[in-house]
Amino acid sequence: MKSSTIDKKALYTYLEEIKDPEVPVLSIIDLGIVxxxxxxxxxxxxxxxxxxTGCPAMDMIAAAIxxxxxxxxxxxxxxINSISPAWTTDWMSEEGKRKLKEYGIAPPNPKQQAxxxxxxxxxxxxxxxxCNSFHTHRVSEFGSTACKxxxxxxxxxxxxxxxxCH
Amino acid sequence: xxxLIDYTLHLADNTLILxxxxxxWCGHGPVLEQDIAITNISLDLIGQARSFYQYAxxxxxxxxxxxxxxxxxxxxxxxxxxxxxxxxxxxxxxMLRQFLFSCYQFFLYQQLQHHTDTRVAAIAExxxxxVRYHLRWSSEWVxxxxxxxxxxxxxxxxxxxxxxxxxxxxxxxxAYETETGIKFTSLKExxxxxxxxxxxxxxxxxxxxxxxxTGGKTGVHTEHLGFILTELQYVQRAYPxxxx
Numbered sequence: 001m002k003s004s005t006i007d008k009k010a011l012y013t014y015l016e017e018i019k020d021p022e023v024p025v026l027s028i029i030d031l032g033i034v035x036x037x038x039x040x041x042x043x044x045x046x047x048x049x050x051x052x053t054g055c056p057a058m059d060m061i062a063a064a065i066x067x068x069x070x071x072x073x074x075x076x077x078x079x080i081n082s083i084s085p086a087w088t089t090d091w092m093s094e095e096g097k098r099k100l101k102e103y104g105i106a107p108p109n110p111k112q113q114a115x116x117x118x119x120x121x122x123x124x125x126x127x128x129x130x131c132n133s134f135h136t137h138r139v140s141e142f143g144s145t146a147c148k149x150x151x152x153x154x155x156x157x158x159x160x161x162x163x164x165c166h
Numbered sequence: 167x168x169x170l171i172d173y174t175l176h177l178a179d180n181t182l183i184l185x186x187x188x189x190x191w192c193g194h195g196p197v198l199e200q201d202i203a204i205t206n207i208s209l210d211l212i213g214q215a216r217s218f219y220q221y222a223x224x225x226x227x228x229x230x231x232x233x234x235x236x237x238x239x240x241x242x243x244x245x246x247x248x249x250x251x252x253x254x255x256x257x258x259x260x261m262l263r264q265f266l267f268s269c270y271q272f273f274l275y276q277q278l279q280h281h282t283d284t285r286v287a288a289i290a291e292x293x294x295x296x297v298r299y300h301l302r303w304s305s306e307w308v309x310x311x312x313x314x315x316x317x318x319x320x321x322x323x324x325x326x327x328x329x330x331x332x333x334x335x336x337x338x339x340x341a342y343e344t345e346t347g348i349k350f351t352s353l354k355e356x357x358x359x360x361x362x363x364x365x366x367x368x369x370x371x372x373x374x375x376x377x378x379x380t381g382g383k384t385g386v387h388t389e390h391l392g393f394i395l396t397e398l399q400y401v402q403r404a405y406p407x408x409x410x
């Protein structure tokens with residue numbers, strides 16, 4: 001395939017192939033990490049944004065984008081790492097949330113419902129991804145990666161990750 | 167320009183050194199969940215440090231990189247405040263250090279996100295979301311321990327006695343901070359006000375008339391920083407240019 005025949009929309013489809021190395025069920029499009037694509041002849045500019053500043057996956061993701069797009073014949077690929085506006089879980093696609101739940105990770109609640117600054121605030125009502133019960137409790141505000149918290153279901157007893165609202 | 171470079175390095179050094187200190191807890195936390203929490207915070211702080219070092223390296227434009235700035239400078243070049251280099255001590259001391267620093271960062275970054283330098287503003291805006299989380303978590307720990315048992319209360323008192331003397335320097339601008347546009351008076355007011363609310367809830371006294379140590383921001387450190395850098399920089403010093 002020649003790079004000149006590809007339009008912007010198709011490029012997003014190609015980038016769907018690139019998964020988050022920490023949550024391999026989500027593509028970088030689902031996560032809302034890809035902010036913009038600019039296409040000028042053979043030159044391509046992709047703007048990405050990190051979920052958290054310390055996210056160790058960003059270098060891998062940038063490399064994967066480069067590989068994926070160079071196989072399409074693009075010679076000049078410029079990847080811009082932009083941090084403003086700051087990433088928020090509200091940018092995660094509905095499709096992404098569905099995939100997360102299927103994978104066993106509770107998807108983030110909408111931001112306006114959560115993200116409270118209040119001390120000792122009651123736990124967010126997080127739905128168990130396995131049995132759909134809302135009788136769950138937070139085990140820890142921090143989990144296996146920066147973007148997750150640990151929860152447990154009080155009904156089916158399953159411990160699970162919650163992709164916390166950010 | 168040189169003031170902006172120094173200020174950016176100061177912001178980077180603050181977060182790198184506290185990130186390194188918190189990382190010392192890895193595998194040693196009181197329970198697994200809190201071990202994970204403190205190292206998560208460490209990762210956030212090191213991520214913020216990277217953003218600031220990358221910018222400082224671009225501004226310097228002398229071949230510096232984020233790595234050379236972190237791994238190849240000596241104590242006198244480091245501009246972090248004294249608070250972040252203090253030893254972990256017990257969990258109470260680590261929690262108090264995190265709370266005092268997060269509280270300072272929270273109000274500082276609120277100002278910095280409107281900074282005239284758009285890059286500094288963007289890093290502050292991004293980091294603020296993480297700092298908000300750190301502040302809430304560490305505030306709860308200060309309250310839990312201060313208003314906990316006699317033992318935990320006494321440990322918090324000891325931690326305050328140990329760390330309070332390093333809080334003064336945060337609000338006294340040094341030369342490279344004078345042009346930043348930061349309103350130090352309102353920063354101090356907001357910070358102290360928040361500390362008062364949390365300490366009050368924690369049944370802990372806010373110290374008064376304490377002699378304040380200064381010097382970190384201009385490279386005059388306590389003896390602890392040398393030991394931190396020895397560990398942090400060992401691999402690059404022993405095997406120059408080595409990569410993962």
